[in-house]
Amino acid sequence: MSKLNAAIIFGGRSNEHPVSIQSAKSVIQNVDTKKYSLSLIGITRKGEWKLYNGVADDIESWESNSTPIVLPPDPSYKGYICLDEPSVVHHIDVAFPVMHGTYAEDGTIQSVLELAGIPYVGPEVLSSAVAMDKVVAKQVCGFNGIPQCKFCSCDAYEWEKNKESIIAEFENELGYPIFVKPANMGSSVGISKAKNRDSLILAINEALRFDRKIVAEEFVDGREIECAVLGNDECIASIPGEVVSAKEFYDFEAKYDDNFDSAIYIPAKIDEEILNDIRALALKTYKVLNCKGLCRIDFFVTKKDNTILLNEANTLPGFTKISMYPKMMINMGMTYSELIDKLFDLAIQNATSKSKIEF
Incomplete structure (x- = not known):
């Protein structure tokens, strides 16, 4: 069986550029290379698209070993062109935008891939944009009866x-x-x-x-509980996990700096009935936002009376070695490689379904 051409897209113009690099590193290291031929596409902080020619272990210095490319927003190409070899189109069967923040999970990179006709991992343009804007997401979820803080x-x-x-x-x-x-x-x-x-x-x-x-x-005096959701029309919600921050609250350093020893519990140490309620609310939120592929949905559970409140939805959650989304899915019985394989499969399924729509 021939391999699929998969593009791992990372970096970007966001302040979360370094997190994207670490997420991409973990994904690249866990892709089943018997099934996929990888193109590693990095986007610089200035927005330049380049093909990284190195290996995952050296990805922190990827720009020094890269070739400028363009990805035409034209579905007749369905791939990228290296500027030093403009007559050759490198076909992409599926893309994984392992990116975070603005110009990434806010619908922009999804729009580029939609125009290019390339199937991609994760929610579509509108879902990404709505979930990224915390104010709009709260308004949409509140309208649909999902409890949240003031x-x-x-x-x-x-x-x-x-x-x-x-x-x-x-x-x-x-x-x-x-x-x-x-x-x-x-x-x-x-x-x-x-x-x-x-x-x-x-x-x-x-x-x-x-x-x-x-x-x-x-301020919500509560515990921070997270739930991973996977799927398109049919979805599964993971057993929720809990993050206990070593700092006053779970900020950037607590999430990504190994010097801060935040504790992670999967499953969360909370009553099973509450865990099941969180899973149900995560699935409802996923459907309200019309997500596809994956999403990590975060909640507060108040210490006073165990009220569950939506915190936020992350449509392209972190995939670093310490990130909650892959940890929670691995806890459900799949390997990291199987998770990536499933995400690629869901991306292709969603694109195939959309291709049947008549314009």
């Missing part, structure tokens, strides 16, 4: 014009402490915990460094 939002223009009224709104609606986040950023980049008015102002300004819109959330 929140407020503002954009950079409103903040510059109405600082006092926005501060008053956040204080009156949420009370301290308040968590402030960029609306369109993952991996806990730009997140702060404000305990008073002065720190709230600093937190808003910090979040606006990374996005033009921010979301402010009430």
Whole structure:
């Protein structure tokens, strides 16, 4: 049987570029090379597309061993062209955008692959864009009856014009402490915990460094429980896992710095009935957002009365050696290689299904 040509796309213009590199490294190391021929496509912080010619172990310095390419948004190509060999098209059967943050899991890379006619792992354009924008995602999920914590939002223009009224709104609606986040950023980049008015102002300004819109959330005294969902029309939800952060809250360093010894429990040490409720709510959220392929959906479970609250949905979750999504799926009985194989299969199935639509 001939191999499928699979592209692993990594890097990107996001602040989460380094996380993408580590995720891609793990994916490359676990792809079944008996089934797939790999093209390793890196995107620089400037947005340049290049073919990485090295191996996974050296991927941190990938730009020094790469060839400039273009991926035409023309489905008659369905592949990429190396600029030093423009007459040759390198066909792609399926792509895995192992990318995080803006210009990645926000629907942009998905749009490029849609135009190019290349099947890809993960949710489609609209689902990706909605889930990435925390404010829009909360509005959509709230409309569909999914419980979540109280929140407020503002954009950079409103903040510059109405600082006092926005501060008053956040204080009156949420009370301290308040968590402030960029609306369109993952991996806990730009997140702060404000305990008073002065720190709230600093937190808003910090979040606006990374996005033009921010979301402010009430403090939830709860446990952080995560659930992995896999599938297209028929989906499975993993047994949820729990992250116990070594820091005050689960920020970027706690997630990705090995010096911070955050504890991971799979399954989460919580009553089975609550675990089942979380799985059901994860599946509902997945369907509300119309996800395909995969998603990691994060919840809070309050310490007071075990109320389950949606935190956020991550449509291209981390795939590093310490990331929760692959760990939870491996706990369900599949290997890392089988998980990647299943994701490629789901991507091709979804593209085949869409190809039957008449325009």
